Amino acid sequence: MRQQVAAANWKMNLTITQAEELLNNLLQQSKQLSDHQKVVFAVPFPYLALAQSKVNSHPNYFVAAQNCSEKKSGAYTGETSVEMIHSLGVEYVVLGHSERREYFSESNALLAQKVDMALSYGLTPIFCCGEPLNIREAGTQNSFVEKQLKESLFHLSAEQLAKIVIAYEPIWAIGTGKTATADQAQEMHQHLRAVLAAQYGKETAGIVPILYGGSVKGSNAKEIFSKPDVDGGLVGGASLVAADFTQIIDALK
Numbered sequence: 001m002r003q004q005v006a007a008a009n010w011k012m013n014l015t016i017t018q019a020e021e022l023l024n025n026l027l028q029q030s031k032q033l034s035d036h037q038k039v040v041f042a043v044p045f046p047y048l049a050l051a052q053s054k055v056n057s058h059p060n061y062f063v064a065a066q067n068c069s070e071k072k073s074g075a076y077t078g079e080t081s082v083e084m085i086h087s088l089g090v091e092y093v094v095l096g097h098s099e100r101r102e103y104f105s106e107s108n109a110l111l112a113q114k115v116d117m118a119l120s121y122g123l124t125p126i127f128c129c130g131e132p133l134n135i136r137e138a139g140t141q142n143s144f145v146e147k148q149l150k151e152s153l154f155h156l157s158a159e160q161l162a163k164i165v166i167a168y169e170p171i172w173a174i175g176t177g178k179t180a181t182a183d184q185a186q187e188m189h190q191h192l193r194a195v196l197a198a199q200y201g202k203e204t205a206g207i208v209p210i211l212y213g214g215s216v217k218g219s220n221a222k223e224i225f226s227k228p229d230v231d232g233g234l235v236g237g238a239s240l241v242a243a244d245f246t247q248i249i250d251a252l253k
């Protein structure tokens with residue numbers, strides 16, 4: 001079975017004390033996951049080492065950085081390299097979140113460089129894509145998201161693409177409480193898988209997990225994750241509440 005992933009995106013929230021408490025809570029309640037099920041905590045940079053030390057003894061629990069530099073090393077004050085992230089034992093990095101695209105002007109071309117840098121150190125990118133409300137209202141969401149994938153991922157070999165996790169996050173559903181319906185999520189995920197299949201073949205497209213993100217909660221996760229092309233979720237707000245995120249983990253197929 002394709003990997004199923006519950007990924008928590010903490011964004012710029014929590015103090016170190018709160019972060020430790022939340023991780024302790026979640027890991028104490030952690031149930032035995034099947035081999036194909038994974039939980040990933042995308043925590044702020046200052047908490048990566050702490051989070052990594054906590055998940056080390058929990059199989060199938062992982063840590064992600066929320067961003068990385070496209071540069072290898074050097075005079076880039078304030079940046080964090082993939083090498084640094086990798087040196088902590090962290091295995092995932094979230095790339096292209098809509099907040100980074102919007103507030104930090106991250107382009108598809110820049111993201112292609114970040115994807116390459118992450119893969120060169122063996123990190124798994126959780127590559128975010130998704131359309132704003134005006135595009136959804138115009139009905140052109142499929143081609144919009146397709147372009148994001150093509151411009152940031154399609155230079156990869158099939159072997160490299162098989163290492164990517166995609167997160168489809170319609171921007172109008174992020175942090176708004178407005179969730180895409182399970183059918184809307186399935187429709188886009190199916191489209192994206194077809195786009196991947198056209199470029200890389202059905203077998204490779206069938207390996208890539210496609211997560212849904214946008215106001216996933218404990219109460220709606222099961223329905224959304226039940227769709228055949230939805231392989232889990234990337235979760236913001238509800239990942240900060242232990243009871244909610246535990247329910248989301250339990251909803252994984």
Ligand code: PEP
Nearest residue numbers: 174175213214215236237
């Ligand atoms: C996110 O930030 O990736 C996200 C999906 O946020 P929320 O779950 O709060 O909508």
